[in-house]
Amino acid sequence: MSQHDVTFDTANSGGRDNAPILVTGAAGQLGAVGRTVTGQLLDRGLPVRAMVRRDDDRAAALRAAGAEVVVGDLLEPGDVYRVVSGCRRVYFGMSVSAGYLEATMIMAAVAREVGVDALVNMSQMTVSQMSIQNTTPSPQQRQHWLSEQALAWSGLPVVNIRPTVFLEGFFLTLTSPTVRDRGRIELPFGRGKASPVAAADVARVVAEVLANPGTHLGRVYELTGPQSQDMDEVAQEYSDALNRKITYSDIPPDDWQGELKKAGLPEHLTKHLVTMAELNRAGRYDRLADGVQRVTGQPPMSVREFVSLHAEKFGGRRS
Numbered sequence: 001m002s003q004h005d006v007t008f009d010t011a012n013s014g015g016r017d018n019a020p021i022l023v024t025g026a027a028g029q030l031g032a033v034g035r036t037v038t039g040q041l042l043d044r045g046l047p048v049r050a051m052v053r054r055d056d057d058r059a060a061a062l063r064a065a066g067a068e069v070v071v072g073d074l075l076e077p078g079d080v081y082r083v084v085s086g087c088r089r090v091y092f093g094m095s096v097s098a099g100y101l102e103a104t105m106i107m108a109a110v111a112r113e114v115g116v117d118a119l120v121n122m123s124q125m126t127v128s129q130m131s132i133q134n135t136t137p138s139p140q141q142r143q144h145w146l147s148e149q150a151l152a153w154s155g156l157p158v159v160n161i162r163p164t165v166f167l168e169g170f171f172l173t174l175t176s177p178t179v180r181d182r183g184r185i186e187l188p189f190g191r192g193k194a195s196p197v198a199a200a201d202v203a204r205v206v207a208e209v210l211a212n213p214g215t216h217l218g219r220v221y222e223l224t225g226p227q228s229q230d231m232d233e234v235a236q237e238y239s240d241a242l243n244r245k246i247t248y249s250d251i252p253p254d255d256w257q258g259e260l261k262k263a264g265l266p267e268h269l270t271k272h273l274v275t276m277a278e279l280n281r282a283g284r285y286d287r288l289a290d291g292v293q294r295v296t297g298q299p300p301m302s303v304r305e306f307v308s309l310h311a312e313k314f315g316g317r318r319s
């Protein structure tokens, strides 16, 4: 874990103990960290204001779970001011998108104006290896790097959460069809090792920090899964979880990029995914960090546990 020790005056929390905690991106799309955080904070008996982009079934489910649901756009300063006002702490995260840096700046400006005791910022582990002279081609990763810089200048009581690749993205959404249909994980990851982390574990860290921010303020938490493995080892974890042979097929990066383009993904997201695959092949995700254990007191989920949990999506476990 890397961390920066900074002392913040949290005395202004007095009298606001019952004010809600704002969770942005609460409906959930890919990792759904915000949705899981909302549930975990409510389970702890803490009041939550859950911000969603539209009032749909996901919003209704959050309301039914006990959250105060507010609708707004993180790219609209007036909306952000309305939803942050009256909250004492904020989780800031939204889906990978071109406006990420702008949304972070709006949140920072509003949080400074309104005054919050803690701002938990979703970032990425890649930022740990970035500097002015060493960025990556992913616009999302660059924006996270810049966002962290600007949040540091803001003087806000920030906690940066830097997870490595989520199991929910590449390993669930992108591999489940081929694992189900052909018993194969088809990814352009070469021989690189990675230590993917479950978004549920990331959410546990975020919820703990939001519930008890005191000692975490000013820190950076790097989060990975429990092991760094190459894709053959990952395939073995799938095999163990599903009780059938799953193999890894290293597909050509250009073909894969072509498929993403055909699927009509936004350019920002495509560039980000392509960069992640490149970094994986280059061994840049071969990292282990103990943030999950340190913050929550419990180890992160393994690939095998994750695949077992989502076995139906992978075509089920053979008896």
Ligand SMILES: NC(=O)c1ccc[n+]([C@@H]2O[C@H](COP(=O)([O-])OP(=O)(O)OC[C@H]3O[C@@H](n4cnc5c(N)ncnc54)[C@H](OP(=O)(O)O)[C@@H]3O)[C@@H](O)[C@H]2O)c1
Pocket: 024, 025, 026, 027, 028, 029, 030, 031, 032, 033, 034, 052, 053, 054, 072, 073, 074, 075, 093, 094, 095, 096, 097, 122, 123, 124, 125, 140, 162, 163, 164, 165, 166, 167, 169, 170, 199
């Ligand atoms: N996936 C990975 O491997 C990985 C790894 C490390 C870090 N991260 C970071 O994790 C974050 C994504 O977290 P996640 O997977 O939990 O997010 P998510 O579930 O994909 O999305 C969260 C929500 O953000 C909402 N949203 C998007 N744009 C918005 C806007 N302009 N105003 C209001 N709401 C908006 C979406 O609403 P709708 O659903 O209504 O559109 C969505 O429900 C990103 O910062 C990413 O860089 C991801």
